[in-house]
Amino acid sequence: MKLLVCIKQVPDMESRFKPDASGIWYNEADLAFRMNEYDEYAVEQAVQLREKLGEGSELTVLSIGPDRVVEAIKKALAMGCDNAVHVQDTAASAKDPWQIASIIAGYAKDKSFDVIFTGMQSQDRGSAQVGVTVAELLGVACTTTIVGFAYDNGVITAKRELEGGIKGAVTLNTPALVTCQLGLNVPRYPTLPNIMKAKKKEITAIPAADLTTSESLAATTSFHPPAKKGGGIVLEGDVGELVDKVIAILKDKTAVLR
Amino acid sequence: MNFELSQDHKVLQSAVRDFVEKEIKPIAMKIDEDHAIPDSLVKQMGEMGFLGSYLPEEYGGAGLDMLSYAIVVEEVSKACGSSGVLISAHTSLASGPIYTFGTEEQKKKWLPALNTGDTIGCFLLTEPGAGSDAGGTATTYTRDGDHFVINGSKTFITNGGYLGTGVLLASFDRSLKHKGISAFIVDLQSPGVTILKNENKMGIRGSYTTAFAFDNLRVPVENLLGHEGKGFNIAMDTLNGGRIGIASQALGIAEGAFERALAYSKERKQFDQAICEFQAIQFKLADMWTRIETSKLLTYKAACLKDAKKSYTMESAMCKMHASETATYVTKEAMQIHGGYGYIADYEVERMYRDAKITEIYEGTNEVQRVVISKLLLS
Numbered sequence: 001m002k003l004l005v006c007i008k009q010v011p012d013m014e015s016r017f018k019p020d021a022s023g024i025w026y027n028e029a030d031l032a033f034r035m036n037e038y039d040e041y042a043v044e045q046a047v048q049l050r051e052k053l054g055e056g057s058e059l060t061v062l063s064i065g066p067d068r069v070v071e072a073i074k075k076a077l078a079m080g081c082d083n084a085v086h087v088q089d090t091a092a093s094a095k096d097p098w099q100i101a102s103i104i105a106g107y108a109k110d111k112s113f114d115v116i117f118t119g120m121q122s123q124d125r126g127s128a129q130v131g132v133t134v135a136e137l138l139g140v141a142c143t144t145t146i147v148g149f150a151y152d153n154g155v156i157t158a159k160r161e162l163e164g165g166i167k168g169a170v171t172l173n174t175p176a177l178v179t180c181q182l183g184l185n186v187p188r189y190p191t192l193p194n195i196m197k198a199k200k201k202e203i204t205a206i207p208a209a210d211l212t213t214s215e216s217l218a219a220t221t222s223f224h225p226p227a228k229k230g231g232g233i234v235l236e237g238d239v240g241e242l243v244d245k246v247i248a249i250l251k252d253k254t255a256v257l258r
Numbered sequence: 259m260n261f262e263l264s265q266d267h268k269v270l271q272s273a274v275r276d277f278v279e280k281e282i283k284p285i286a287m288k289i290d291e292d293h294a295i296p297d298s299l300v301k302q303m304g305e306m307g308f309l310g311s312y313l314p315e316e317y318g319g320a321g322l323d324m325l326s327y328a329i330v331v332e333e334v335s336k337a338c339g340s341s342g343v344l345i346s347a348h349t350s351l352a353s354g355p356i357y358t359f360g361t362e363e364q365k366k367k368w369l370p371a372l373n374t375g376d377t378i379g380c381f382l383l384t385e386p387g388a389g390s391d392a393g394g395t396a397t398t399y400t401r402d403g404d405h406f407v408i409n410g411s412k413t414f415i416t417n418g419g420y421l422g423t424g425v426l427l428a429s430f431d432r433s434l435k436h437k438g439i440s441a442f443i444v445d446l447q448s449p450g451v452t453i454l455k456n457e458n459k460m461g462i463r464g465s466y467t468t469a470f471a472f473d474n475l476r477v478p479v480e481n482l483l484g485h486e487g488k489g490f491n492i493a494m495d496t497l498n499g500g501r502i503g504i505a506s507q508a509l510g511i512a513e514g515a516f517e518r519a520l521a522y523s524k525e526r527k528q529f530d531q532a533i534c535e536f537q538a539i540q541f542k543l544a545d546m547w548t549r550i551e552t553s554k555l556l557t558y559k560a561a562c563l564k565d566a567k568k569s570y571t572m573e574s575a576m577c578k579m580h581a582s583e584t585a586t587y588v589t590k591e592a593m594q595i596h597g598g599y600g601y602i603a604d605y606e607v608e609r610m611y612r613d614a615k616i617t618e619i620y621e622g623t624n625e626v627q628r629v630v631i632s633k634l635l636l637s
Contacts, residue, residue: 078273
């Protein structure tokens with residue numbers, strides 16, 4: 001069986017973001033980058049399936065971007081992917097989800113992948129469109145936001161997270177694509193011996209232009225911090241009243257109380 | 259020149275950092291309070307490959323380089339100086355000399371269990387009367403058929419309490435001073451080995467510091483490391499490499515304290531502003547960071563020189579000396595920035611301040627480092 005996992009390298013979300021000179025994306029200077037959190041769940045699930053299938057199966061990891069994304073690729077290789085594709089694109093952050101999906105589909109179309117894993121969304125752009133668009137372009141089955149995964153004899157059984165804590169179960173025949181959500185698994189740490197082994201694994205470099213020429217369908221026009229709001233709400237009154245007010249706010253504004 | 263880590267080293271750094279953040283940082287205070295690193299953490303660090311980072315894969319190591327090792331010790335020590343020195347003493351002082359001076363049989367026999375952390379290594383050099391002056395070794399050995407018989411005592415042995423594998427220095431003729439010393443690989447589970455005590459210390463309290471007595475400890479002749487009478491050279495070479503590990507530990511402690519001081523200076527308000535707005539605090543932060551950066555450059559340089567198989571004696575002495583003095587300085591200033599809270603045991607800088615001091619003392623006091631550096635300058 002052939003497996004593919006698509007990953008993105010994103011800035012550490014604890015970074016302080018500033019708009020870039022054009023004001024349409026963030027300034028990358030001084031940012032530390034790491035693998036998109038949801039993609040880590042995708043890699044872990046793909047590696048678990050690869051381990052279950054054993055000999056004769058192959059797991060490829062793909063990432064699009066400048067040279068720095070090779071760091072994320074090497075992490076995925078150290079976690080257990082067999083080989084990698086680095087789609088070289090110094091302008092990946094300016095591409096919309098349609099173009100990114102077109103690149104992935106352009107690579108995958110003649111490779112007969114049985115299962116493709118992606119994160120449910122990226123932590124920086126957060127469109128949640130790339131996975132489903134890849135599935136559509138390839139004409140394969142797809143389900144999203146999975147928190148449970150099982151594979152047996154050509155059939156995937158996925159547990160999906162729905163609104164309000166409700167779960168759904170979906171079965172799909174392969175070939176299929178799934179997008180992975182927090183709670184699916186606990187990604188393994190790349191161990192030092194596996195980091196060493198990963199150095200010997202093959203990383204194929206392909207220029208993005210070789211895989212797609214699609215134009216963008218949506219353009220980001222501005223990147224800016226939200227306008228500063230006034231201070232928070234200050235509650236007043238005796239303890240009993242304060243508790244009632246807090247409970248009312250928690251019920252109204254959050255999912256903590258219902 | 260290029261001062262940036264390679265992509266492979268960045269991958270390693272980030273992997274180690276994630277592990278430390280989730281598995282070590284949350285229990286670092288408890289390790290100090292309990293005077294013990296949980297066995298489960300030692301096992302996990304073994305599984306991660308932290309205990310055999312630069313040893314070759316054929317002996318069960320990870321096959322990485324000295325710079326990777328320095329990064330591992332640094333990152334671990336940012337959260338926990340005790341765990342950092344466990345790795346450093348184990349790798350540099352036990353696995354290191356066995357790999358460098360051992361025969362093929364010895365490497366195959368001893369290194370795999372050390373590299374996976376199934377046994378923990380230690381280096382038995384220091385004695386009650388022989389510290390910086392290793393030539394004063396009073397532990398003696400005699401030959402008895404196909405065994406050496408060792409008698410004497412050792413003190414301040416990091417990792418000793420694990421009773422794992424030790425590299426032990428003993429003399430066959432004390433009048434020969436350093437020329438009478440030989441090195442042995444010792445299984446500390448053997449009869450004749452007694453723990454006199456595990457010391458109660460100011461800092462790195464999770465790390466064992468053990469005093470031993472040896473009463474007719476019988477060591478098979480095949481456990482002689484290198485040649486008889488060459489033990490002193492083995493010890494000096496071992497400490498030379500070990501200093502990179504201690505420099506990395508000190509660097510990590512300094513960085514850990516700096517991170518907390520920087521964050522605290524932004525949170526803590528006095529006179530209606532965060533204390534980081536005061537120039538008095540800003541200057542402290544600038545001085546702390548500059549010393550950290552210079553320590554890092556020296557430490558990484560020493561590691562890279564060792565990787566390149568170039569002479570690194572001067573650099574390892576300098577990085578150990580400078581990083582350890584940076585650690586005591588930065589932890590002291592971090593405590594000062596925390597004010598009274600820094601002196602309270604609930605705040606991590608209190609522990610880091612205590613952990614830092616030993617780095618100026620062990621694996622060659624800083625006075626000895628200055629001797630090494632000045633001798634090389636004048637030779």
